[in-house]
Amino acid sequence: MTPVIDTTMMLLILSNMALLGLSRLRSCIAVASFQGMLLGLFTVFAHMQALTLRILLIAATSFILKGFVFPRLLRRSIREASTQNEMEPYVGYSMSVMAGMGMLGAALWLGSKLPLNPAAGMDFVVPTGLTTFFTGLFLIVARKNALTQCLGYIILENGIYAIGVISVVEIPALVELGILLDAFVAVLVMGVAIYHINREFDHIDTDQLDTLKG
Amino acid sequence: MQTAGYMNIILGLVFAPLLGGIINRVKAVFAGRTGQPLLQPYYDIYKNFRKGAVYSTTTSWLFRAGPIVGLAAALVALCLVPVNGATAPLAFTGDLLLFAYMLGLMRFFTVLAALDTGSSFEGMGASREVFFSALAEPALLLGLATVARRTGTLSLSELLAATSATSPELVLVLAALGIVFLCENARIPFDDPTTHLELTMIHEVMVLDHSGPDFGFIQYGAALKAWVLGSVIVGLILPVVGGNFLLLNSVALLGGMFLLAVVVGVIESTMARLRLIRVPQLLVAAGSLALFAFILSMR
Numbered sequence: 001m002t003p004v005i006d007t008t009m010m011l012l013i014l015s016n017m018a019l020l021g022l023s024r025l026r027s028c029i030a031v032a033s034f035q036g037m038l039l040g041l042f043t044v045f046a047h048m049q050a051l052t053l054r055i056l057l058i059a060a061t062s063f064i065l066k067g068f069v070f071p072r073l074l075r076r077s078i079r080e081a082s083t084q085n086e087m088e089p090y091v092g093y094s095m096s097v098m099a100g101m102g103m104l105g106a107a108l109w110l111g112s113k114l115p116l117n118p119a120a121g122m123d124f125v126v127p128t129g130l131t132t133f134f135t136g137l138f139l140i141v142a143r144k145n146a147l148t149q150c151l152g153y154i155i156l157e158n159g160i161y162a163i164g165v166i167s168v169v170e171i172p173a174l175v176e177l178g179i180l181l182d183a184f185v186a187v188l189v190m191g192v193a194i195y196h197i198n199r200e201f202d203h204i205d206t207d208q209l210d211t212l213k214g
Numbered sequence: 215m216q217t218a219g220y221m222n223i224i225l226g227l228v229f230a231p232l233l234g235g236i237i238n239r240v241k242a243v244f245a246g247r248t249g250q251p252l253l254q255p256y257y258d259i260y261k262n263f264r265k266g267a268v269y270s271t272t273t274s275w276l277f278r279a280g281p282i283v284g285l286a287a288a289l290v291a292l293c294l295v296p297v298n299g300a301t302a303p304l305a306f307t308g309d310l311l312l313f314a315y316m317l318g319l320m321r322f323f324t325v326l327a328a329l330d331t332g333s334s335f336e337g338m339g340a341s342r343e344v345f346f347s348a349l350a351e352p353a354l355l356l357g358l359a360t361v362a363r364r365t366g367t368l369s370l371s372e373l374l375a376a377t378s379a380t381s382p383e384l385v386l387v388l389a390a391l392g393i394v395f396l397c398e399n400a401r402i403p404f405d406d407p408t409t410h411l412e413l414t415m416i417h418e419v420m421v422l423d424h425s426g427p428d429f430g431f432i433q434y435g436a437a438l439k440a441w442v443l444g445s446v447i448v449g450l451i452l453p454v455v456g457g458n459f460l461l462l463n464s465v466a467l468l469g470g471m472f473l474l475a476v477v478v479g480v481i482e483s484t485m486a487r488l489r490l491i492r493v494p495q496l497l498v499a500a501g502s503l504a505l506f507a508f509i510l511s512m513r
Contacts (some may be wrong), residue, residue, distance in 0.1 A: 007382055010382050010386075015508070021498075021499055095496040097499060
């Protein structure tokens, strides 16, 4: 049981590092899709002992939404905005990966301080979730492309989800599905917004958006 | 028990150049060529030893010391790496640091010899070599540190003997060490060993001015370096057969090394060399993998 979860968490962290180090938008979307599927499987693994219909429903929804629907929406946004396939970083890729290692360290420290009391064998999930959370935040802050901000938001939500799966078992299915729906709508709206931003200004470089006054 | 310790030295001295031959043969098969003879590296080294050396008048003793110190450092490193399960002749607690820095010493003298010629071309290669190895060294040391942490020993001999089960950390370490192996031996994602004329090459450019026996030393030293790094990687993968199974362990090591050479050949045939600007990124990635493994082992 535990090796499966540990391996899943390791793959999650490695995919975070890949997100920080990759320079192609499309590759990053593929990694994010992989992360979504991984989280869907993790939901099942984490509740292997007491598998209920509710958990299966949440796992399936997350698997399909994060693994297939979000990436599809993002890819469509790339096509419609006909943006470059580059991440356009403020912080270089090597520096980003090193920052990722720093985030992992911070997450391990923070995870040991938080009074979450994860179940036995799950002690690595909270640091991983926090690392994923930080990675998403970092992607939002350190990349210029508006699509990357959307991607960062999805990754950030992945992190919250990972922690949510193990720590708050009692959240009603409706609320969890509501959160997933929120993310879904956000991605959809962001896609439309990016399309319009692109049509209006011929680029989706958020660095230049603050100069558009008046 | 004594012979067991010396086994890797004998194997290394005899078979090290063969790795290059196997790599070349695999590449030839991939390209649909007949390729050079399997023993071509031996012929090359023999040919170089028969010839006289030419020294530029601008060079000093450093230029002549480079190949000799390089080979000597590789030989010392070879004495530190055992066949799986045995104890190397020079083994002591903490010898993995000496191992890493013997490779460093070898590189340092190659770089000094390259700079000593005063050629700007060689200076460029030296600069790149130092830059890349500065990034590769943390990956190597962190990788070894992870395994040391897992096994609770600081000696390569005990370390290779103690790693048996494949844990997630070990897979990460192996990935990092594999990248370091390719970088340190100037194989393809980092450096193309077949070119002698391109501005992007790293290792070959530093030894352009060496000739005759000196160049033979360099080729043999490079082969030994590939052997020692490879035998650490293979030693980490191979399960330990306890007791007096020296022959079995030796054959397993030999097989593992040849398999490693085949893998390198396949990588070289299927990949293009990375753009020079990408090389540090891959090395940083290797370092991160090793660091991640180290963090995991700290838990």
